[in-house]
Amino acid sequence: MKLIKIVAVLLVVFCNLNVFAEVTLIRTGGNLEIVQSKAPALDGILNDECWKISDKADNFSLYTGTGLPSKQTTAYVCRDENKLYIAFECKEDKLDKLVAASKEAEGDSVWMDDSVEIFIDTRHDHLTYYHFMANCVGSKGSSRKIKDSFGDAVTDEDFVAKWEVKTGRTAEAWTIEIAIPWSTLGITPKAGDVIGLNLNRERKTVPENDCWICTFGGFHAPEKFGQASFSGRKIFLNNAVIRNTGGKEEKLTVKITNINESSKKETAKELKLTAGAKSEQSLDLAGVIKDAEKGKNIITISVAGAADGKVLAEETFQYNN
Secondary structure (H helix, E strand, O other), rough: EEEEEEOOOOOOEEEEOEEEEEEEEEEEEEEEEEEEOOOOOOOOOOOHHHHHHEEEEEEEEOOOOOOOOOOOOOEEEEOOEEEEEEEEEEEEHHHHOOOOOOOOOOOOEEEEEEOEEEEEEOOOOOOOOEEEEEEEEEEEEEEEEEEOOOOOOOOOOOOOOOEEEEEOOOOOOOEEEEEEEEEOOOOOOOOOOEEEEEEEEEEOOOOOOEOOOOOOOOOOHHOEEEEEEOOOOEEEEEEOOOOOOOOOOEEEEEEEEEEEEOOOOOEEEEEEEEEOOOEEEEEEEEEEEHHHOEEEEEEEEEEEEEOOOEEEEEEEEEEEE
């Protein structure tokens, strides 16, 4: 393995003499920490301190699992005692062509516009979940879904959501900030709680449906959502980059495991490392991927505290080599 390069699209390139191959990693599992912080100004401009210290979701993939979108999306999550806050930066080179036909304050057709969609499974039961969608000019729609015995998502007609949306623009993206009261979600989160979460984008200038966690089909798939936690941890893992947002160094154990879907052959690599205060550290996936058998593979990165072995963050990707 000569080179590994992790960028926004998370493309791992490896070469051997005259043989070159490209491996695109599609995220199939992840865990975001919902950091407690001061609330954002909620003006559509992503310059608040909370977004700088929050965990983030990026490297969105096409919802079909066939590749990566031509323009990427980054989302951020944080909270205070009263509300959940989510922000999106949607990269776009055709800002003058954005589709925003829906002008309703609360409607069902928002997904037909350039928009984002949020899925929250507060019970983490893969059956009941909340669906919030908002377009690039702030029109929004919401619902509560319950999966029936046939696996179909049935709408709770009694659900009425109270939530806020503000949008903005930069030279290369449209942005959105969203505030959802915990009372709307019917929970008061406490330390140790885990909920299901997925973050999605509908792009219409170039038709692309994107997911943080790939659903390999429609967005309404709670059994495939990622997770969000309220643990208070300062160690984040995103795109094989460990970020320590705390004020002291942390000794960590990192395990990188690869399993070939056909042969079930497993290869693993374990690392002991120290994450300095307020630091970022990229992990080298090259050796594990190089040793993987051909075909569909699943690679999992797990970060745990070195002293107690408690898993702090984990993410999973699928790729074909």
